[in-house]
């Protein structure tokens with residue numbers, strides 16, 4: 001009832017064109033939804049997301065739901081998710097991509113869904129990991145577990161030696177750390193993130209995870225920037 005009351009005061013509007021939504025619409029109006037540039041990359045091998053990582057790190061499958069272009073509706077969506085607290089957008093995109101991936105045998109074998117970790121200071125400032133709702137929905141559709149507790153970003157003091165004589169503490173560096181190694185052994189893992197551009201962050205995460213015996217890593221993002 002409270003929800004209905006809020007809707008009366010602030011009727012939900014499309015995150016892209018800002019038109020008031022109809023009862024059967026959520027997040028986007030039907031017209032903006034149909035205009036979204038979907039990649040359908042998960043249907044193809046050697047797709048552009050997989051190509052980003054070729055020769056850099058061993059990735060099994062990789063895909064992105066949407067194409068991201070500057071000043072586009074997709075940019076608006078990701079902005080509302082990251083900076084305006086609209087986690088329902090991540091949920092919406094995750095349910096959508098998860099549904100598509102659940103129709104592909106290689107993705108159906110995934111056992112664990114891991115978000116690219118945010119450092120806890122960033123988590124505190126934002127209040128949530130923008131990838132969480134996306135990851136939870138995908139995990140649900142694939143009958144996998146969403147596990148944000150296995151790959152973490154932590155502070156590490158970096159030792160610097162100056163001229164081979166004076167050793168001192170240098171700047172604080174953020175590094176990746178794996179927890180509960182045994183739970184990752186031999187597992188098929190899906191790493192999820194919002195955007196893939198150069199792939200550097202995902203590559204670092206994959207490199208770290210590949211320290212684990214017989215792990216198999218795939219990647220899924222909300223969008224790709226080219």
Ligand SMILES: [Zn+2]
Pocket residue numbers: 014015016017018019028029030031032033
């Ligand atoms: Zn619209």
